Amino acid sequence: MKKILVLSFYYPPSSKASMHWPLKMAELLPNFGWEPVILTVDEDVVSAIENRGNLDTNTILRTGFWDVFKIYKKFIGKKSEESLSVSETISNTNASFTQRLSLWIRMNLFIPDARIGWYFPAVKKASNFIKKNKIDLILTNGPPHSTHLIGKKLSKKFKIPLAAMFIDPWVDISYYKGHKRNKLTVLLDNYLERKVVEHSSKMFFVTKGLVKYYSKKYPAAANKSNLIYWGYNEKDFEGLKRERSENYKVIVHAGNLYDHQNPEIFWQQLKEKISSGEKLRMRFIGTQGPAVKQSIIKFGLENHTEYLGYLPYKEVLQEIINADYLMMCVAEERHIPGKLFEYLRSGNPIIAFGDHSSEVEVILRESNSGNLYSYTETGIDYFKDLLNIKPNCEHVKKYSREELIKQIAVELDSILNN
Incomplete structure (x- = not known):
């Protein structure tokens, strides 16, 4: 050998x-x-x-x-x-x-x-x-x-x-x-x-x-x-079963989120949705830049946000499986967050942000797993856009x-x- x-x-x-x-x-x-x-x-x-x-x-x-x-x-x-x-x-x-x-x-x-x-x-x-x-x-x-x-x-x-x-x-x-x-x-x-x-x-x-x-x-x-x-590793998903709250819907961001990846327009819409009566919670796994946490406070989301910090990998996957929505922020056009592929495997709808991130956009479109938006796009109902999302599980297997x-x-x- x-x-x-x-x-x-x-x-x-x-x-x-x-x-x-x-x-x-x-x-x-x-x-x-x-x-x-x-x-x-x-x-x-x-x-x-x-x-x-x-x-x-x-x-x-x-x-x-x-x-x-x-x-x-x-x-x-x-x-x-x-x-x-x-x-x-x-x-x-x-x-x-x-x-x-x-x-x-x-x-x-x-x-x-x-x-x-x-x-x-x-x-x-x-x-x-x-x-x-x-x-x-x-x-x-x-x-x-x-x-x-x-x-x-x-x-x-x-x-x-x-x-x-x-x-x-x-x-x-x-x-x-x-x-x-x-x-x-x-x-x-x-x-x-x-x-x-x-x-x-x-x-x-x-x-x-x-x-x-x-x-x-x-x-x-x-x-x-x-x-x-x-x-993604298929074996890592073995034994995981979806468990969701009946009281509210959860948006999960898994992985580090730096200051230059801060989607302020999304935080604003999330606050508007919650103020109109929708029961939504934001859940962060990993670390977040100080500017991200300041934005959460700025838009009055701190009582609707959980910072889970570091979790063992199996628990991260469980949170991804349980999520109603998955959020991802792309740093630049050459970047694909590693968590994208675990997101795809989960079958849950993805809200992604990135400027000039055509490669991520293609992957989401081909697998019908979610949508990509610019950090500066306004007037978009991110959640309504996900109503027709039905992930192609067979297509996703090629990323195993x-x-x-x-x-x-x-x-x-x-x-x-x-």
Whole structure:
């Protein structure tokens, strides 16, 4: 059996969404002749922790790393035991001077990202393993895009082919919006990105928008880019049964919601609906930017809103199944929220917001699962538009990760066969 070293900063017990692909690879790639070895970290202070069961079926290499967020917590006056959310670390809303300074340092001095402290421990740990064990291929999962630099270093050092998976853009990832990065930082970041693209034998992207973007930006990427949608795990839905309240209808947003994804027009209509007598409740899972929470207060929705925070993944899926409506906010045209595919699998109607998000619009239309609106559209009854929504469950099955892993395995085989 061929051996593949999978580099992923996020892996259980971390509950970050980025860990789902490497976890599913570890489970299913052996069915296609690949034995995964996972390289990851011990623990980080931003990720919530979740028990994902027995992971001992695969070789897992764990390392320490220099965690900049531990220093960040001390710098802004947080105690070590206090939680630190992802939305909080990139928001300027009501930020103190120390928070704004910390954010500038993160955006300009940590290149390509704040996880660069994993570079040397990861290279050392993997090098010691590779010297004693044959590895046929290296696959990197980013962000954090520091992971790709680690993979490139190991690939060149041991002359092992590299495949890079991009879940989000690198140099202009969406959470850089509204933040200033100096020209030297951006120049160096582009250089590092280009070197990874040029060195990779294959590249996997989770949206067509990303494939198009990288193929245009780097001609070297055009012939080695592959689209693999984020997808969903069918097994994770086993045993879940829909349970709904008879007293009110629930709108669920699952996942992080940043300040630049704040659909104020929707909050306004939601308030109008409730004021007219409709019984509706908003339920958030994950973290929300300060501006989002301020809007909820601004429109008088705080008594109709629940903040559930982090939930174990199975409970997140249960909330998605139970929802009367599902809400999703797209960051930009190259972005598809990972939760879209779990939303599709649930069969519940979706209200999505995004500007120039044609790819999301097509997916919703082809599966007849919901509608996409601009953040600035007014005068629309979002709920009335959903009356004719009847999701095509058979169409949605093509986004099952079991099917997508087959496509990845074929591409990995082609690297060694060339």
